[in-house]
Amino acid sequence: MQFVAVAEGQLAVVGPVRLPIKQGDFDATFQWYSWLHTENGVTKEDVLRHLPMLNLASAQQSSVLVYGDFQTAENPLIRFHSICHTGDIFGSQRCDCGYQLHESMKMIKEHGAGAIFYIADHEGRGIGLFSKSLAYLLQEEGFDTVEANEALGFEDDTRNYEQALAVLKALRSAPVTLITNNPKKLEALQQAGLSAHGHVPLWGGVTDSNRFYLETKMQKSGHVRDGSWTV
Numbered sequence: 001m002q003f004v005a006v007a008e009g010q011l012a013v014v015g016p017v018r019l020p021i022k023q024g025d026f027d028a029t030f031q032w033y034s035w036l037h038t039e040n041g042v043t044k045e046d047v048l049r050h051l052p053m054l055n056l057a058s059a060q061q062s063s064v065l066v067y068g069d070f071q072t073a074e075n076p077l078i079r080f081h082s083i084c085h086t087g088d089i090f091g092s093q094r095c096d097c098g099y100q101l102h103e104s105m106k107m108i109k110e111h112g113a114g115a116i117f118y119i120a121d122h123e124g125r126g127i128g129l130f131s132k133s134l135a136y137l138l139q140e141e142g143f144d145t146v147e148a149n150e151a152l153g154f155e156d157d158t159r160n161y162e163q164a165l166a167v168l169k170a171l172r173s174a175p176v177t178l179i180t181n182n183p184k185k186l187e188a189l190q191q192a193g194l195s196a197h198g199h200v201p202l203w204g205g206v207t208d209s210n211r212f213y214l215e216t217k218m219q220k221s222g223h224v225r226d227g228s229w230t231v
């Protein structure tokens with residue numbers, strides 16, 4: 001078992017686990033790593049000693065799917081994917097999350113090297129799954145995504161990318177290119193000194209059910225459709 005300890009961020013990273021994936025007619029073999037934020041020490045011995053007491057099933061852990069020779073490839077693509085239980089697992093058409101997850105896997109395979117960080121504490125842009133269901137009920141009453149979050153007492157977007165960035169640094173030291181339409185994600189990567197060539201946009205999967213959600217992303221949350229911007 002390989003154990004990559006990232007002491008500074010109190011993160012223990014485990015992997016690679018070979019993960020052959022098949023979704024419809026797409027298939028690829030990724031190398032999968034999971035990570036744990038812990039204050040009990042990040043060595044293998046520390047983690048194994050505390051593992052049975054941690055009740056890890058009650059809070060999700062994040063992970064990363066790595067493709068190709070990620071450590072040394074010249075300009076791999078990465079995605080910071082915020083967990084979306086409804087879109088990624090159920091295939092909900094209220095958002096574009098499921099489309100973006102599967103499309104980015106295809107893009108990375110085609111590109112030859114990259115990684116998808118699946119960030120587990122980002123549900124509902126940081127408000128959590130239960131709160132997201134309440135936000136959806138408000139949206140049925142006419143609120144948009146941002147208004148619904150705010151009506152529940154949240155800021156629209158409380159996500160941070162620190163853990164994913166620390167794990168990225170553990171897997172590779174040279175810059176990467178981010179698949180996103182969200183300038184805040186690119187800014188986080190740039191501030192960490194890990195952004196290579198701006199970003200690659202990822203639009204698509206538009207349906208009657210998510211059209212208003214996508215428009216709100218552009219009009220209120222700063223997402224951009226044009227691939228030419230940098231921050």
Ligand SMILES: Nc1nc2c(ncn2[C@@H]2O[C@H](COP(=O)(O)OP(=O)(O)OP(=O)(O)O)[C@@H](O)[C@H]2O)c(=O)[nH]1
Nearest residue numbers: 082083084095122123124125135145149180181182
């Ligand atoms: N609060 C809330 N969260 C949502 C809603 N629809 C999707 N999400 C969450 O939004 C997150 C995805 O964020 P988005 O703003 O759609 O996209 P992004 O990740 O910022 O940007 P991209 O990299 O371009 O995809 C996931 O955590 C989803 O669970 C919604 O209606 N309300």
